[in-house]
Structures are given as C-alpha cells and as structure tokens.
Amino acid sequence: MPSAAGHGAIVMKARPRFLPREALQSLFEALAAGGYRCVGPQVRDGAIVYADLSDASALPVGFGARQAPGEYRLEERGDQRCFAWANGPQALKPLLFRPQEPLWQARRGADGRIQFESAAAPRERRAVISVRACDLAALALHDKHFLHKERDPWYAARRADLLLIAVDCSHPADTCFCVSTGDGPAVEGETDLALTELDRGFLVRAYTAEGAALRDALPLREATPEELDEAEAQIAQARQSQTRRMPDRNLRDALFANLDHPRWAEVAERCLSCGNCVAVCPTCFCHTERDLGALDGTASTHLRRWDSCFSAEHSYLHGRLLRPDTRTRYRQWLTHKLGGWHDQYGRSGCVGCGRCITWCPVGIDLTEEAAAVCAPSGEGPVP
Numbered sequence: 001m002p003s004a005a006g007h008g009a010i011v012m013k014a015r016p017r018f019l020p021r022e023a024l025q026s027l028f029e030a031l032a033a034g035g036y037r038c039v040g041p042q043v044r045d046g047a048i049v050y051a052d053l054s055d056a057s058a059l060p061v062g063f064g065a066r067q068a069p070g071e072y073r074l075e076e077r078g079d080q081r082c083f084a085w086a087n088g089p090q091a092l093k094p095l096l097f098r099p100q101e102p103l104w105q106a107r108r109g110a111d112g113r114i115q116f117e118s119a120a121a122p123r124e125r126r127a128v129i130s131v132r133a134c135d136l137a138a139l140a141l142h143d144k145h146f147l148h149k150e151r152d153p154w155y156a157a158r159r160a161d162l163l164l165i166a167v168d169c170s171h172p173a174d175t176c177f178c179v180s181t182g183d184g185p186a187v188e189g190e191t192d193l194a195l196t197e198l199d200r201g202f203l204v205r206a207y208t209a210e211g212a213a214l215r216d217a218l219p220l221r222e223a224t225p226e227e228l229d230e231a232e233a234q235i236a237q238a239r240q241s242q243t244r245r246m247p248d249r250n251l252r253d254a255l256f257a258n259l260d261h262p263r264w265a266e267v268a269e270r271c272l273s274c275g276n277c278v279a280v281c282p283t284c285f286c287h288t289e290r291d292l293g294a295l296d297g298t299a300s301t302h303l304r305r306w307d308s309c310f311s312a313e314h315s316y317l318h319g320r321l322l323r324p325d326t327r328t329r330y331r332q333w334l335t336h337k338l339g340g341w342h343d344q345y346g347r348s349g350c351v352g353c354g355r356c357i358t359w360c361p362v363g364i365d366l367t368e369e370a371a372a373v374c375a376p377s378g379e380g381p382v383p
C-alpha cells in the first residue's frame with residue numbers, strides 16, 4: 001500500500017536528478033504500471049482544475065493564471081511550461097474529505113427489523129500530480145484532525161491510498177502569501193516525490209520509499225550545477241514576487257481582543273455570506289450530517305456534507321441562531337481560522353494559498369481584514 005510522507009513514511013532527501021521535458025510521459029507510464037489512478041491539473045471551464053489524467057499532453061501546457069481579489073483569468077504564456085501557474089479553486093480537500101458522502105445506511109428487512117450498515121470508503125490507489133506547498137501544509141493540518149484527533153475512517157482510507165507528486169511554485173499569483181505564513185513556495189518534504197519545473201525539464205527529488213521507487217522508474221540523468229542554480233534562482237524569484245502578506249504579529253490575541261471592532265460591521269456590508277471562501281479553503285472542514293429517507297420508507301442514508309460558518313443553520317443551537325447575521329459569521333470565520341486554530345492545532349488555519357481572496361465574488365481580502373482589526377489603536381491597518 002502506498003504511503004505519503006507525514007504519516008509513518010520513510011523520509012529521505014537526495015540530490016535532485018533531471019528529467020528532460022520530452023520524457024515527462026514516462027511519469028504517467030510509471031504511475032499506470034504501479035496501478036495508480038492519476039489525478040492532475042487540466043484546463044476546464046476557464047480554470048485549472050484537478051481531474052483524471054493519463055497523458056502529459058493534457059496538462060495545462062503553456063498556460064498561466066492571473067489572479068486578483070474576486071478575479072481569475074487564464075493566460076497563454078507561449079511556452080512549454082506545464083506548471084507555471086498558482087493553484088486553481090480546488091485543493092486536495094475534495095479528494096480526501098468528500099463534499100458529500102454516505103456514512104451509514106439503515107434498512108428495514110422483510111421481517112420488519114431495521115439493520116444498520118456502515119458505508120466504507122472505496123479503496124483505490126490514487127496519485128495526485130502538481131500538489132503545491134500550501135496544499136501540503138493544509139493536508140498536514142487535515143491529518144492532525146482526521147487521523148489523530150478524530151480518526152475518521154473515510155479520510156484515513158483515502159489518505160493511505162494517496163501518492164503525492166508535488167511541484168515547487170514558480171509563478172505565485174498576486175493573491176498568494178504563503179511566504180508570510182511559512183508554508184511555501186518551495187516543497188520541503190511531506191510528499192512522496194517533488195518536481196521543480198525548469199525550461200528544459202524537471203528536477204526530481206524523492207522523499208519516501210514509494211517516491212524513490214517511482215523516481216527510479218524514470219529516465220533521469222544527473223542534474224548539472226547550472227540546473228540546480230536555475231532552480232534556486234526561480235524559487236528566490238517566486239518568494240520575492242509575493243507582495244501580499246499576513247500581518248506579522250500575534251493575531252490570535254489581537255483578534256480575540258477586538259471582538260467588538262467596527263471593522264466587522266464594515267466587512268459585513270460587503271460580504272454576501274455565500275461561503276465561497278470556505279468551500280475553496282484547503283483547511284476548512286466544517287460539515288453537517290443529515291438523513292435522506294427512501295420514498296418507500298424502507299431505507300435511510302446518513303450523509304455527511306460540507307457546511308460553512310457562513311450558513312445560518314451552522315450556528316443553530318437549542319432553538320436559536322448563535323450567529324444571526326453576517327457580521328458575527330465573518331467574525332467567527334476569521335477569529336477561528338487565524339486565532340482558535342492555534343489552540344486546537346498549534347498553528348494558524350491559514351496556509352497562505354490566497355484562494356479565499358481570488359474566489360470571493362466581492363474581492364474581500366482576509367489579509368486586509370486581519371490587518372485592519374488587529375492594528376494597534378491609533379494606527380491604520382498594518383501594511
């Protein structure tokens with residue numbers, strides 16, 4: 001069974017080796033030979049999304065993506081790069097923690113007795129290509145919750161079957177700020193295999209035994225010192241290109257000390273409570289459970305579905321809504337994400353991917369909101 005770094009895998013670090021661009025298909029062939037269903041980035045409906053992928057030619061070759069608050073546009077780059085773009089709307093989250101799935105089912109037998117059956121997650125070896133550093137950080141947070149805090153069998157089964165092939169981010173979007181959260185743009189472990197895309201090919205490094213086996217099936221050669229320098233310069237450039245950042249201060253204490261700040265009402269004037277930010281966030285995992293009865297009354301399926309702190313029902317308790325308006329819901333989202341997660345998981349719930357900024361229909365930027373709420377009194381927002 002494949003393993004992925006982060007839960008019991010052998011972690012190894014080796015000198016990167018080089019895969020020529022024209023040999024990239026060999027990676028897909030090696031995955032197919034290993035029995036993996038491969039999921040990777042493709043252009044669909046004007047965005048780069050993860051979907052089943054068996055051929056290198058289906059990668060977003062020559063595409064880039066321009067992102068800004070409330071805006072995402074594909075751009076043609078006019079080159080052969082496959083991974084010269086920052087994350088699209090999806091993270092690993094939907095692959096491991098399904099937007100909706102049955103947990104168990106109750107059935108009435110012929111004798112009238114009711115029987116309960118657990119719905120196990122289907123087992124399937126899956127490899128995901130082009131996972132970015134921010135999403136690996138989010139995955140580590142989900143592992144903390146679903147493997148160690150809750151021991152969720154549906155997540156655990158999919159996680160055990162997952163092989164990770166990460167890619168260093170060479171072209172962060174304007175909305176990215178993973179440098180300031182310490183989560184990117186370079187991949188530094190927590191994956192099976194990692195690639196750095198250069199103009200003529202890819203540096204390949206393995207971090208686990210499964211990653212090493214895959215690497216050894218590829219037609220690699222030694223990387224030249226120039227290629228290693230080029231990779232280093234590319235990552236330095238990617239770091240420098242990020243201008244957005246999370247305020248560098250104790251946001252947990254500052255947020256909880258400012259629960260009555262007027263900024264919460266101001267952001268609520270713009271926020272639509274649509275929950276897009278939560279849906280695209282790689283770390284948010286709030287959900288609800290409900291039963292779906294068969295029309296003939298013989299069976300009922302117990303479903304788990306993604307939910308959001310922006311929905312009214314999410315705060316329904318003992319006959320009343322604890323968070324009746326957008327002001328209290330947005331405040332809940334930000335204070336939990338940037339504050340409460342420190343107490344629950346030992347770090348912020350934000351990995352700096354910027355998706356909530358890009359995919360917010362009104363362009364609300366959580367770094368600006370955190371800076372405004374947490375600015376010391378008498379100061380303007382922290383730049």
Ligand code: SF4
Nearest residue numbers: 281350351353354356
């Ligand atoms: S809060 Fe926003 S920037 Fe942070 S991890 Fe979630 S989607 Fe990404």
Ligand code: SF4
Nearest residue numbers: 271272274275277360
């Ligand atoms: S912050 Fe933006 S994406 Fe999130 S609920 Fe409000 S309007 Fe929707």
